Amino acid sequence: MRRFNIRTVTRASVILAGTAALAYQSNRFKSNNIQNTVLPLFHAEEKEFKKTQPTVYTGNHQQCVVAVIHLKSKNINDVKQVLASTRKVPDIVKKVLPEGDTNTPEDEFELPTVMAGVGFSVNLWKELAKSNKLTLPEGIVGYKERKSNLGGMPSAENWQIVLHVKGSTRSQCYEVVQGLVDQLPENVIEKVEDRYGWQYRDGRDLSGFLDGTENPSTPEERIDAAVTSTGGSFLIHQVWEHDLKALKKIGHKEQEGLVGRSKDWSNEMNEKEMPLHSHVRRMRDVQFKRMPIVRQSMPFGSVGGKSGLLFIAYSKDAKTFDVMLDRMVGVDGHTDGLLKFSKNVFGNYYYVPGEDELNNLYRKI
Numbered sequence: 604m605r606r607f608n609i610r611t612v613t614r615a616s617v618i619l620a621g622t623a624a625l626a627y628q629s630n631r632f633k634s635n636n637i638q639n640t641v642l643p644l645f646h647a648e649e650k651e652f653k654k655t656q657p658t659v660y661t662g663n664h665q666q667c668v669v670a671v672i673h674l675k676s677k678n679i680n681d682v683k684q685v686l687a688s689t690r691k692v693p694d695i696v697k698k699v700l701p702e703g704d705t706n707t708p709e710d711e712f713e714l715p716t717v718m719a720g721v722g723f724s725v726n727l728w729k730e731l732a733k734s735n736k737l738t739l740p741e742g743i744v745g746y747k748e749r750k751s752n753l754g755g756m757p758s759a760e761n762w763q764i765v766l767h768v769k770g771s772t773r774s775q776c777y778e779v780v781q782g783l784v785d786q787l788p789e790n791v792i793e794k795v796e797d798r799y800g801w802q803y804r805d806g807r808d809l810s811g812f813l814d815g816t817e818n819p820s821t822p823e824e825r826i827d828a829a830v831t832s833t834g835g836s837f838l839i840h841q842v843w844e845h846d847l848k849a850l851k852k853i854g855h856k857e858q859e860g861l862v863g864r865s866k867d868w869s870n871e872m873n874e875k876e877m878p879l880h881s882h883v884r885r886m887r888d889v890q891f892k893r894m895p896i897v898r899q900s901m902p903f904g905s906v907g908g909k910s911g912l913l914f915i916a917y918s919k920d921a922k923t924f925d926v927m928l929d930r931m932v933g934v935d936g937h938t939d940g941l942l943k944f945s946k947n948v949f950g951n952y953y954y955v956p957g958e959d960e961l962n963n964l965y966r967k968i
């Protein structure tokens with residue numbers, strides 16, 4: 604069992620800060636740190652929150668995997684067989700947990716070393732809702748193909764089931780995916796794409812920028828941003844391949860302009876100086892207001908092969924992702940600078956049902 608003390612981290616940061624300027628930097632660093640190492644949990648009285656699958660509201664472990672299971676056909680009877688397998692995920696996780704570890708943590712200081720959440724591509728969830736008379740969640744929209752002058756985002760038409768696993772070791776992540784895949788009926792599966800992510804340095808993207816600085820960090824902020832009234836959440840998963848050689852050829856200042864933050868401490872440029880194409884500006888609305896989502900992205904890949912970012916984020920409203928992606932591809936004429944060195948090769952939206960919704964579905968199949 605991993606033990607974290609979120610309050611100690613906070614107190615230490617405040618003492619360390621001393622001056623207002625330092626407090627600001629420390630705070631930026633702290634919020635990133637929390638996203639990447641601490642798993643905030645609500646206490647028992649937060650009943651609504653407890654019904655959410657834990658991968659949605661917790662921070663990152665050291666390792667993760669997103670396994671996308673592509674179904675061969677769009678036949679609802681085939682899906683039922685796959686659903687019966689996903690039902691076993693909690694037992695699979697239990698087997699992987701070290702002795703004495705629990706997957707029902709009571710508070711934020713005692714958390715399991717591995718956890719998993721199951722989701723359904725939005726087009727599949729719509730079909731499941733229709734055939735099982737389930738109410739569709741508000742804010743549901745499908746993922747669509749996008750184009751821009753710097754490269755596009757391909758669509759994903761087939762039905763998919765997703766498994767998001769967070770663990771202390773890669774072995775744990777692998778074992779959970781393997782445990783599920785072993786149960787799947789081969790005849791209905793087209794392919795399984797499991798991509799493994801890992802924490803790089805102190806929570807940075809492979810480009811060297813801190814990732815997650817402006818992420819909601821308290822449990823209250825996370826639930827507010829990510830959880831629907833029924834305990835569900837929308838997950839966006841995209842795979843971005845970086846061209847790090849090309850990135851290294853441009854200067855430090857230009858790189859910072861692409862992001863809108865400094866590379867060392869992730870200090871935000873002021874609004875007047877921040878270029879129109881910078882990622883941070885693109886990810887805000889037209890009034891430069893934040894649109895909170897819970898990001899849990901992690902780098903992937905190898906030095907000799909492909910590498911980049913497994914973009915993973917949760918929101919209570921999939922339309923927020925739509926606004927962000929439209930702004931990235933430049934619906935208003937300004938394409939996100941990140942697209943100059945990052946290529947999107949995969950993406951989709953998934954609905955990660957609340958635990959009651961999931962059990963309700965399992966009862967019906």
Ligand code: HEM
Nearest residue numbers: 808812813814815816817843883886893912914927941945
């Ligand atoms: C190549 C892929 C991407 C990279 C390397 C990347 C990296 C970053 C970095 C370095 C930051 C600044 C620090 C921070 O606040 O985390 C950031 C901010 C952010 N990113 Fe990304 N990101 C990528 C894709 C995306 C996508 C696809 C979305 C949304 C669908 C997104 C949403 C955001 C948001 C909401 C922020 C915070 C903006 C704010 O300050 O209000 N990012 N990202």
